[in-house]
Amino acid sequence: MQQFANPTQFLSLANKALPTIWAVTTILFALGLYGALVTAPPDYQQGETVRIMFVHVPAAWLAMLVYTVMALASAVAIIFRHPLADVAAKTAAPIGAVFCFLALATGSLWGKPMWGAWWVWDARLTSMFVLFLLYVGYIAIWQAIEEPTRAATIARIVALVGVVNIPIIKFSVDWWNSLHQPASVFKMGGPSIAFPMLWPLLVMGLAYTFLFLALHLISIRSEITARKLRNLQIARGEN
């Protein structure tokens, strides 16, 4: 972990790793999309539209994963005072928010052919919507506080309070939904999901993860550069 502490060292490591990461991402997406569009069978009820699942579900996974990454980075920032931890958390948020939005949009598209409505308040979509609001709040707090050190401290608290509440929110939304709507709307078949459907899903999940990794590294890189620029400007102002 120490070797990542020096921003310049981190930058050089990131630059070396990125081409490989992009290559892996491309391969995984190619593989996953092939499995999703070609080899996976259409659903007996939903027909071809079930293929949206291969975009929607991994996006939802990543939305959750990225928030967890943000919270972990915030915890590392507090406990170890690692200089890049705050940067990691800050830059992950917009990417996670986009995944979250993608999950919401594809969830809506998936639902339309089945229920004729552009939006249904089922448990998963509702929880995802609240998660999106948590992302928005986190990003907003970084924008709202001008002083960078203070913004970082406050953002850490926001991320950690959020991550603690996510399971509670999910539990309560699931409960609320079961009160009002007995049947689970998005059928995925749970553990008995057929293998031809399962492996493209997992591959797509991995593909999204590597995509996040690539985008995250690029984002951290720009943030570090922006801070260097700011420090240079401050130093210039003092002379």
Next chain:
Amino acid sequence: MRLLWALLRRDLILAARQGGGVGTALGFFLTVLVLLPIGIGPDQVTLQRLAPGMLWITLLLSVLLSADRIFQQDFEDGSLEVMAMAPASLELVVLTKAFAHWLSTSLPLSLAAPFLGILLNLRTETIWPLALSMVLGSLALSLLASIGASLTLNLRRGGLLISILVLPLYVPVLVFGMSATTGNPEMIMPSLLILSAMALASLVLAPIAAAAALRAYLK
């Protein structure tokens, strides 16, 4: 401890004298209550069905809108800095101030709301479950609001920001607050127990988070 008691007394006196306490919150509550039938239509059946939810949501908004009062003034006039140098921890100071907010604003609102529900044709047998769930839930509401207030201290557009940050945290309270009013008497006790658990959990989480945020602003 004597100093926390002195702080509680002072905050309650200030809430009573300065306004922004129950009176104003109640005024806001009534205003929204007037707008609802105008927006939804005066049909008694519809209003009755929507009443518990509308009352809960109005309670959430009222607590949130009065939350920036918790720390703002003390921060602006320098009192908060002096409080940070007291023999008691800042966490206990936060807890006391959030508790004062509950006593002066959220609690009175939770007691009044179910009875104001008559304006929305609330079913009589729902009044007591609603009152109990609101009293318990509103403690969590004030505590969670104090987290939001501390995170957005002195920020422009802080009010909007508090809402974005805190309303997601209110979802569980709303869900279980509402589940006590479904009309199924078996649901009442479990819902109230869960609301108490949430209030207790907030009692621990809120002071830790809020004190950490306040320290960042006091630097």
Next chain:
Amino acid sequence: MQITAENLSCERGGRTVFSNQNFKLGSGEFLQLTGPNGSGKSSLLRLLANLAEPSLGKINLEGGSTDLTLGQQAHYIAHSDASKSALTVTENLVFWRDFLGSGDLMRALQAVNLAALADYPAALLSAGQKRRLALARLALVPRAVWLLDEPGVGLDESSQKLLAGIMNGHLREGGLIVAATHVSLGLKPDSSLVLGGTP
């Protein structure tokens, strides 16, 4: 009791406000901080008050209470008054007395010459009277260290003499004072620290 500061540095918003400051302050001594605006006088006081942490260096405290931080054994009087206009003068002081420890209300009111206005609402006080109300905290609750940020501002001549009197009394009883000021407070400092000298 003694405060020792070693190699103290302070950062705000990524900028170094001051660095490598050293000083010693013992019982009965008065340290005066001077320097141009933005040189970090307030920041140094806030470090001592434990409201902020130094980016480098440390502050040692010898003597005093071991379970309290330096900030918890200090008074910090800054630019704001920390008083509520909705309360009377007495109610304000009673609150601080109960909150910060214990103290003699009458003595404090007399020390800042506000005894006649004891039941006056703080909202109706003049600016100078409000400053005196803020300073009353010093005479109200006994604390060993006084951290004062421009305490003379807003005080007329007689009030400044009152302040000098209170400060002298505190030093005589073995207290420590660190005060940032542009003007003379009427007391001769035992040591001086000039921040933000020309590079």
